[in-house]
Amino acid sequence: MSDDGSRAVSIIGFIGSVFSPWYRWSGRRDPENHCCINVATYGPSGRFTMTDRGRAALRQTPDQLTVGPSSMRWKGDRLVIEVNEISGLPVISRVVGTITVTPSAVTDQELLLTDDGAHVWRPFAPVSRIEVDLGKHGQWSGHGYFDANFGTRALEADFDYWTWGRYPTSQGASCFYDATRRDGSELAAGFVFGADGTATEVTPPPKRPMRRSLWTVRRETRGDAGTKPKQVKAMLDAPFYCRAAVETVIDGETTTGVHEALDLNRLRGPWLMPMLAVRVPRRAGWRF
Template identity: 45%
Template sequence: MFSPYYAWARGRNGGAAAALEHCAINVALYSSARGEGRWAMTERGRASVHCEATALSIGPSRMRWDGDALVVDIDEVTVPMPSRLRGRVRLHPQSLADRSFALDAAGLHRWRPIAPRARVEVEFDKPAVHWKGTGYMDTNAGARPLGADFAHWSWSRGARSQGRCAVLYDVTRRDGSTAALALDFDANGEATAFDAPPPAALSRSGWGVDRITRCDAGTLPVLRRGFENAPFYARSLLDTTLLGERMTCMHESLSLERFDTAWCRAMLPFRMPRALR
């Protein structure tokens, strides 16, 4: 959905383009040492995409269900400095959620937290790193381009005690209306809505993207680290307080107004090349 090639194809064809001609697996590998992370996001056409009931291959990388675990085999080349990025991620859902949530009034855009909390095993040989921890899996689906209906959104997810986690989702629509989701997931994946706490502003990203979160009244979030700093997108790690509990959250901010500009899309191929075949 963030492919500049897909956007350009829609522009050439009156808004219609084949999504299967614009597929990619995005891998972002971060390091505790700044400047040593890896990024890969090579777009490929329909001939390199193979879909099955329990598996999806895009180029040399593949994800598949193996029993109760989602296995992702990664074999990519990083950008902007080429290097091999090869390894495996195995995600064991603690529970599976079957409920999706509408992000717009018409229900054209939906978000589903497939595995609100999971156990994750990471094994890479290029580079040689491995670890285990907790993770999360979700999906977004829509019947229209995001920029047609949204101006901005932010999302965050933090692990709580006793196998729970909290997720916040804030959207600002093109018509100026807003919506907020505040969900507490228990160890079985059941979601309970709670009153969205007051908004709290974080510092803007290096590209000037607004970063806004929510936290319990009388508390303040702390921005620990920025992971991604793009003209239209920022991914960050922050400490915050929700439901009376201090937690560390992954946070994302997205500006669709920025993404829809010609200058922003012209920059994206430097981070998202397209394979020639």
């Protein structure tokens, strides 16, 4: 997110693209045949790109992930992301440029989201700086975040609903992960991350309700008792998912971070897949 709060960007590298209808329709038997580098920009000239590519587009080394024309690579202590994608409807255009993520430190924290370890959250660098140069789609700097999720089962197989939030603070960042599993159990995790990479698990502040999204996805986040979190910038709004910049209060400190809410019951419905196919084209024939 930019320092002035006017712009933001999200980049996700998928091997086994969990939100791809093509991956679901394939039976999810071959994740490397459904890979993607998803780029979404927010603010003036915002764009959304999410192209499902085949295994011929995938290249991996210990320091680099390449999917078709886009890549992520470690260069010293920085993660350099080169994007060259085409945005989907309603505005089709090329999104080209470089995003550089510089962590203040890399953590050793890992969280099992299910007891059997089928889903794992790995917050590599919760406190980072980013430099964005996407030409006409934005040139700015701000605070950033780098994490990963790993799984051996579909999200909707194990979860009904979850929310996640990362909020910058004067000491570093606070992250909250809440989920309702399909067996009825609850995940309620909170972490405070220092700029030096230290991670402290904490009891999260109370859940605070928020206004539903435009697609009426239920939303809640963590905040001090008696406070009312609010959306300050719309980002991504879908029938099953919402991402937004949200202002809340944590330990008396007002902070604006990125919040996500995911309704897995909706994602589970077959009616959603044809809608997603419009936004997520399949390009299986990429060649280097």
